[in-house]
Amino acid sequence: MTYYLGIDAGGTHTRARISDSEGRTLGAGEGGPANSRIGLALAIEAIEDASSAAVLSAGLGRGDVGRIRAGIGISGLNRKGVLKGLREHPFPYDSLAIASDAAIACLGAHLGQDGGIVIVGTGSVGFARVGDETVVVGGYGFPISDEGSGADLGLRAIRRSLWARDGRIAHTPMTQEIIDGFSGLAGEIVAWMDKANATDYAKFAPLVMDHANRGDPVAEPIVQEAALRIDRLIRVLLDRGAPTCCLMGGLAPRLHDWLAAGVRERLRAPMGDALQGAIQLAQLRGLPPGRAE
Amino acid sequence: MTYYLGIDAGGTHTRARISDSEGRTLGAGEGGPANSRIGLALAIEAIEDASSAAVLSAGLGRGDVGRIRAGIGISGLNRKGVLKGLREHPFPYDSLAIASDAAIACLGAHLGQDGGIVIVGTGSVGFARVGDETVVVGGYGFPISDEGSGADLGLRAIRRSLWARDGRIAHTPMTQEIIDGFSGLAGEIVAWMDKANATDYAKFAPLVMDHANRGDPVAEPIVQEAALRIDRLIRVLLDRGAPTCCLMGGLAPRLHDWLAAGVRERLRAPMGDALQGAIQLAQLRGLPPGRAE
Numbered sequence: 001m002t003y004y005l006g007i008d009a010g011g012t013h014t015r016a017r018i019s020d021s022e023g024r025t026l027g028a029g030e031g032g033p034a035n036s037r038i039g040l041a042l043a044i045e046a047i048e049d050a051s052s053a054a055v056l057s058a059g060l061g062r063g064d065v066g067r068i069r070a071g072i073g074i075s076g077l078n079r080k081g082v083l084k085g086l087r088e089h090p091f092p093y094d095s096l097a098i099a100s101d102a103a104i105a106c107l108g109a110h111l112g113q114d115g116g117i118v119i120v121g122t123g124s125v126g127f128a129r130v131g132d133e134t135v136v137v138g139g140y141g142f143p144i145s146d147e148g149s150g151a152d153l154g155l156r157a158i159r160r161s162l163w164a165r166d167g168r169i170a171h172t173p174m175t176q177e178i179i180d181g182f183s184g185l186a187g188e189i190v191a192w193m194d195k196a197n198a199t200d201y202a203k204f205a206p207l208v209m210d211h212a213n214r215g216d217p218v219a220e221p222i223v224q225e226a227a228l229r230i231d232r233l234i235r236v237l238l239d240r241g242a243p244t245c246c247l248m249g250g251l252a253p254r255l256h257d258w259l260a261a262g263v264r265e266r267l268r269a270p271m272g273d274a275l276q277g278a279i280q281l282a283q284l285r286g287l288p289p290g291r292a293e
Numbered sequence: 294m295t296y297y298l299g300i301d302a303g304g305t306h307t308r309a310r311i312s313d314s315e316g317r318t319l320g321a322g323e324g325g326p327a328n329s330r331i332g333l334a335l336a337i338e339a340i341e342d343a344s345s346a347a348v349l350s351a352g353l354g355r356g357d358v359g360r361i362r363a364g365i366g367i368s369g370l371n372r373k374g375v376l377k378g379l380r381e382h383p384f385p386y387d388s389l390a391i392a393s394d395a396a397i398a399c400l401g402a403h404l405g406q407d408g409g410i411v412i413v414g415t416g417s418v419g420f421a422r423v424g425d426e427t428v429v430v431g432g433y434g435f436p437i438s439d440e441g442s443g444a445d446l447g448l449r450a451i452r453r454s455l456w457a458r459d460g461r462i463a464h465t466p467m468t469q470e471i472i473d474g475f476s477g478l479a480g481e482i483v484a485w486m487d488k489a490n491a492t493d494y495a496k497f498a499p500l501v502m503d504h505a506n507r508g509d510p511v512a513e514p515i516v517q518e519a520a521l522r523i524d525r526l527i528r529v530l531l532d533r534g535a536p537t538c539c540l541m542g543g544l545a546p547r548l549h550d551w552l553a554a555g556v557r558e559r560l561r562a563p564m565g566d567a568l569q570g571a572i573q574l575a576q577l578r579g580l581p582p583g584r585a586e
Contacts, residue, residue, distance in 0.1 A: 137459040
């Protein structure tokens with residue numbers, strides 16, 4: 001009996017799922033955050049926690065672990081040393097395949113068939129599998145990339161709120177709410193910024209979306225521009241040969257209605273989730289550990 | 294005899310100048326960086342180094358220090374605790390007045406008369422004195438503010454270079470040069486970004502300006518947009534009553550030609566520098582230390 005372990009190692013938490021060779025789910029587990037930015041050792045710990053929990057919940061014993069083929073999708077895989085560090089770690093599985101978080105989301109969304117995905121949450125990225133090729137667009141991180149993401153929405157909204165505070169533009173309900181949130185004090189905004197990361201900026205995204213939906217004259221063009229950026233990511237994937245595309249991530253349901261009509265028409269609902277994709281990855285590339293990719 | 298000590302405490306270095314009551318320069322000195330972001334203790338050290346050097350070079354003795362009226366202009370004054378910390382420090386002068394770096398630059402540029410300045414270097418800020426009022430526009434720091442600054446130019450250029458690398462837009466000489474500078478590797482760009490601050494982004498500004506001047510189709514609109522933002526800062530100051538405005542800072546000479554014709558007409562060359570402004574500050578507000586502002 002061969003078992004398949006799929007792991008989705010993300011910035012906020014890590015999830016694992018085990019299935020048998022007929023695709024039946026046997027167990028699942030969770031672990032802490034595994035973003036490569038917080039350090040590879042912690043990421044590996046989160047992966048092992050989630051995997052052990054999944055193995056336990058599947059009722060597998062110590063002797064079964066050697067018959068597991070694992071697939072890991074991890075965010076920030078293009079960070080220096082991450083792939084090497086994961087490959088060198090002595091995971092106990094029969095085989096291990098490693099890919100980006102976007103790659104497993106894409107495999108899951110299209111059940112291994114050709115297709116593209118655009119993930120829009122705290123960050124944004126486009127990814128497609130077309131034949132033997134993979135296409136990656138964006139997703140390099142905030143602030144140099146991740147256009148149209150929650151962090152991007154938040155940054156733009158804060159910028160414009162300061163413009164309104166300065167009298168460069170007129171205040172709107174959104175800019176007023178944001179400035180009031182900092183008690184109107186520039187010093188508080190600066191102190192917040194000094195420690196803010198992408199996740200902190202993205203916390204403003206729901207507020208921006210709410211105001212945009214009510215026609216706030218500052219929020220509306222911010223969301224329209226974000227939608228244009230996401231449109232562009234989708235169109236690049238379609239132009240590069242992806243037959244369809246799925247919009248995924250925390251902001252997807254809210255941004256969907258703002259996309260161009262022609263783009264919305266080409267979108268499909270994902271067929272499976274990222275964990276299903278990680279399991280597909282394990283099946284696709286069941287190489288011995290030494291040759292893991 | 295009363296002496297006037299002007300101090301310009303900036304992010305890269307601190308300068309001090311001493312003059313007598315007739316405005317003759319007696320001495321000058323330099324110290325390290327004094328940006329409040331790196332810590333108040335270091336800032337105070339840099340201020341004391343520059344001041345001591347100026348006192349020494351003016352040939353003043355220990356007994357003269359108590360007859361010095363000092364004016365300090367410091368960047369990042371709106372950061373929490375900075376003003377309080379400076380006020381509480383036992384500087385040995387007869388009086389001490391504290392203002393932002395923009396305030397002393399404005400005092401110097403207009404020799405204490407009403408007027409505005411826009412500083413555009415690593416960051417950007419607009420500042421004006423109009424009667425008893427001061428007007429501040431922007432300058433809250435990167436990335437939430439400082440539109441049109443060197444850091445802003447650099448960030449936009451890197452963003453668009455990644456778009457070109459992804460195939461979202463066509464490569465231009467500028468995007469190619471930037472991507473080549475990172476050996477074409479996304480991992481290198483991400484690793485750079487993880488440690489990059491505003492100064493690092495601003496290092497790309499000369500490259501962006503060079504390409505814009507040659508008509509690079511990505512660089513040109515980036516610089517045009519920066520110029521629009523700087524135009525806006527200037528216009529806000531004029532609208533708020535500043536009779537004239539000076540464009541200052543490292544990027545000023547290069548951005549000047551890109552500004553709107555109507556804005557360029559309203560610009561004047563500064564009459565004095567920031568140190569002259571700091572000395573003006575000392576003269577304007579020669580209050581005893583306990584009442585220093």
